[in-house]
Amino acid sequence: MTRSPETPEIAIVGGGIVGLVLAAGLTRRGVQVKLFEQARNFREIGAGIGFTRNTVNCMEKISPGIVRALRSGGSVNVSLDQTDPKAYLRYINGYGIQREDDPMYQKPLLRLDAGVKGWETVRRDQFLDDLVKEIPEGVIHLQKRLSMIVDEEDQDKVVLQFTDGTSVEADAVIATDGIKSTARKLLLGADNPASYPQYSHKVAYRALIPMDKVSAAIGEYKTHKQHMHVGPNAHLIHYPVNTNTIGATVVISDPNNWPLDKPTTARGSRKDVLEALANWSLPVRNLVDLFPEELDQWALFDLAEYPVPKYNKGRVCLVGDAAHASSPHHGAGASFGVEDVLCLCTMIPEQTGQFSREQKVSKGDALRAAFETYDKMRRSRTQWLVNSSRRVCDLFQQPDWANPAKRVKAESCFEEVKDRSFKIWHFDSGKMEEDTIRDYKERIGM
Ligand code: FAD
Incomplete structure (x- = not known):
C-alpha cells in the first residue's frame, strides 16, 4: 500500500493482546506503525481466554487476520456439545453436599445463552504466537522499555525515550x-492515585487439565461445557480451551493487603486451594485435586478505586488495561480493549488522513481530536466494566451461599448477573462506529 505524507506514523507501546490487535488493525489501514515491547520475546501464560461473538465481530472488522490467529491458535466453542452448538455460561451451586443420595449433584442456577459459536476460547499463548505472525515485518521492536514521552504543543512530532537511552519520534x-x-503514570503524574492499580482482595489460581482426567472427576456433561461454580468467598470457572484441554480458574477472597511493590504472582499450592474450598461440593474438590501440587497465586489488581480521569492527553492515549484494567470476573478485559481498538481504527487513518489532506487541520490536531473522541466513546463503558466485575464477584461469592436459610436470597442475584452479562455480550459495535465518526467530524468542524 502506498502511503501519502498525511498518513500518520503511530508508536504503540506494549505488545500484549491489545497492542498486537491494534498493530494488526493499523497496519492493515496503511498506517506506519512501530510497536515497542519491553520484553525479549512475546510471552503469554498457558491459560485460557474467551471472547464472545461481538468481540470476534470487532476483531473481524479490525482485521480478519486476528480471527485467523484466534482459530489457528486452536479456539473452540466454549461448549463442546455436539447436540447443541450454542455457547452457554452455566452457573451452578458449588457449595456443600446438595443431595444426600448423590454427592455429585449440583443445583443449576442460571443458563445464559451466548448464541451459536457465541463464545470462543483459546490458549492465550497459542493465540498470541499466531497474532504476532499477522504483524508485518519491521513493525515490532523488542527490548524497548518506555521511560519518557515528550509531547510539546509546538513540535511536529512526539518523542518516546527508552530505558536503553535511545529515542524515536x-x-x-x-x-x-x-x-x-x-x-499512564507519565500522563497523570506520579502523585495521582489513578496512576497505580489497586488490589481487589481476590487471588486466582489457574490450571490447564487434560479432558479425560476432568471427565473422570466431574462427569462428562460438565467437562465439555463452560460452568461457573458459586459459593461463599470463592468461585470456580472452567471451560474447554481446545478439544482435549480444560482451563480452570479458582478465585478466592483475601482479606489481607498485597503491596504494589510485591510481584503480583507468588508461589501457592493445591493444598491452599483445597483448604479454602473445604466444604464445597465433591465435583469442585475433585477438579481442584487435578491442579498441580505447586502453582502460582495471582493477586488480582484493577483500576476500580481510582479510575483514570481521562484516557488521552494531547497526542498520547491509553488503551486496554493501561486505561481500564479490570478484575477478570466478567471475562471481558481484553474484549473491551478490542472494542477500544475498533473505535480508534474507525478514525485512523481514513478520517484523520482525509482532513489533513484537505488541509482543514494539521495531522497533529486531527490526531488530538481523534483521541478526544476515543476518550468520549470509551471511558464510561470501560469504567462500568471495572465496577461491574467487582460487583458480580461479590454476588458469586456471597457468604449467604453457606446459610441454608439465606439460599433463596443469594439466588435472587441472577437477574442482575444476566443484565450485566448481556450489556457486555450484546454491545452494538456498529453504533459505536457511527457515533465515533459523527463525534470526530463535529470536533474537527466538518
Ligand atoms: P497486557 O497483556 O498486560 O500487555 C501489556 C504489554 O506491555 C506487556 O507485553 C508488557 O511487557 C508491555 N509493557 C509494559 N510496560 C512497558 C513499557 N514501559 N515499555 C514497553 N512495553 C511495556 N479478558 C477477556 O477478554 N476474556 C477472558 O476470558 C479473560 N480472562 C481473564 C482471566 C484472568 C485470570 C485475568 C487476570 C484476566 C483475564 N482477562 C480476560 C483480561 C485480559 O487478560 C486483559 O484485559 C488483557 O490481557 C490486557 O491486555 P493488554 O494488551 O491491555 O495488556
Missing part, C-alpha cells in the same frame, strides 16, 4: 502497556 503514541502502565 512519531505523530502520536498509543499506550497499550497494561495494568502497570508507565504511560
